[in-house]
Amino acid sequence: MRFTFGDIVLDTDRFLLERGGDTLHVQPQVFDVLSHLVLNRERVVPKTELLDTVWGDRFVSESTLTSRIKVARQAVGDDGILQTVIKTVHGRGYRWVADVTVEPGPATATQPAPTPAARRLEQRIRFCTTPDGARLAYATVGDGPALVRAAHWVTHLDYEWESPVWRHWMEGLSRHRMLVRYDERGCGLSDADPDDVSFEAFVSDLETVVDELGLERFPLMGLSQGGPVAIEYAVRHPERVTRLVLVGAFMKGRLARARTPEELREAELQRELIQVGWGRDDPSFRLYFSSTFMADAPPQLWSDFAELMRRTTSTENALRLNDVSIAMDVTESAARVSVPTLIVHGRHDMRIPFSQGVELAARIRGSRLVPLDTRNHLLMPDEPAWGQLLHELDEFLADDESTSSPREVHGVS
Known part of the structure; x- marks a missing residue:
């Protein structure tokens, strides 16, 4: 059905939210909250009902719901003071109060419109232990032949599952396949206080996860900092890696490739910003990182990413991880x-210069370089570069996946 209020259109059949004819990109949970409230606008919807409807049997805190209500209000031009669309009924829940015009959609009694729960991907989180005793959290999404993504700069399997920064990555990368990803040691659900934070430990973590899953041969993706780790793994285990995909990756970290006083100062400045501002409630320091990762993203996404980074790891671990990342150098391994x-x-990547992609392509024999027309290091779902990335990935993995079939691996069915 289509619900119109003011210049906003909420289409629950097409999962579409528009304002003034322009599509609004919101998190799936935000869309589901809006949909459930407008569908039940004749009554107060209890918080417990919203939690059960939108998140199902996943445990989330009430603060998560509160944050989604805040974003939902912002998306439709409302706020917590005016409450012209969503009204808070203290002690009970929320109620839709805006007048709406309703247009029936194509669904019939025999063919009901899909519910939010029916279209939501299932994430399966499990744990394993590395040879040095560190606990790692890993997750699988989707079904079919595996695609393993090496861990990169600060992840959180649970929080990024709901993040508008990452949600489309998981949906896109798990099309027709099972995406495997994991939290780097010191991040997310993995061991928060590991003894060893080093490049060797990162490679060992990747080895541990694929061994735990029982994967014998698989394509491997390295995004950003995960690129050097994926390269090193592919060199050490060529019999297991069928294809290597490097997205926004680098051969040398920021410090390792610095050649001028200005470049050295830039590497030092990044470290100082982490040290001074990472743990602060004021996100202004972390917004520097957000703006370099997503130069052309809306400011709200900068804030979302800044908050995700703070939740992901401590200031101390962010510094340790940064120090390893900027010193990485896989020049010899790439060859x-x-x-x-x-x-x-x-x-025009603002985080990792395009020259690093060129250097990798020149160093890795037989590799193919695909330039994307974007300034974003983390691609947005509505930019052409995102669709091009998915197309290139599908084409590159097609022959590999045609010879594979979905199978049960250890711990995943």
């Missing part, structure tokens, strides 16, 4: 990569 390799990089 030894022997598996088919696809390199995708934004021409």
Whole structure:
């Protein structure tokens, strides 16, 4: 059905939210909250009902619901003071109060419109232990042949599942396949206080996860900082990696490639910003990182990413992880990569310069470089570069996946 109020259109059949004819991109949970409230606008909807409807049997705190209500209000031009669309009924829940015009959709009694729960991907989170005793959290999404994504700069399997920064990555990368990802040690649901934070430990963590899953041969993706880790793994285990995909990756970290006083100062400044501002409630320091990761994203996404980073790891761990990342150098290993390799990089990437993609393509024999027309390091779902990335990935993995079939791996069915 289509619900119109003011210049806003909420289409529950097409999962579409528009304002003034322009599509509004919101998190799936935000859309589901709006849908459930407008569908039940004749009554107060209890908080427990919203939690059960939108998140099902997943445990989330009431503060998560409160944050989604806040974003929902912002999306439709409301706020917690005016409450012209969503009214808080203290002690009970929320009620839709805006007048709406309703247009029936194509659904019939025999063919009901899909519910939010029916279209939501299922994330399966499990844990394993590395040889040095660190606990790692890993997750699988989707079904079919596996695609393993090496861990990169600060992840959180649970929080990023609801993040508008990452949600479309999981949906896109798990199309026709099972996406495997994990939290780097010191991040997210993995061990928060590991003894060893080093490049060798990062490679060992990747080895541990794929061994735990019982994966024998699989394509491997390295995004950003995950690129050097994926390259090193592919060199050490060429018999297991069928294809290598490097997205916005680098051969040398920021400090390792610095050649001028200005470049050295930039590396030092990044460390100082982490040290001074990472743990503060004021997100202004972390917004620097957000703006370099997503130069052309709306400011709200900068704030979402800044908050995700703070939740993901401590200031101390952020510093340790940063120090390892900026010193990475896989120049020698890149020349030894022997598996088919696809390199995708934004021409105007504000985080990792395009020159690093060029250097990788020149170093990895037989690799193919695909430039993307974007300034974003983390691609947005509504930019053409995102669709191009998915197309190139599907094309590159097609031959690999045609020879594979969905199968049960250890711990995943």
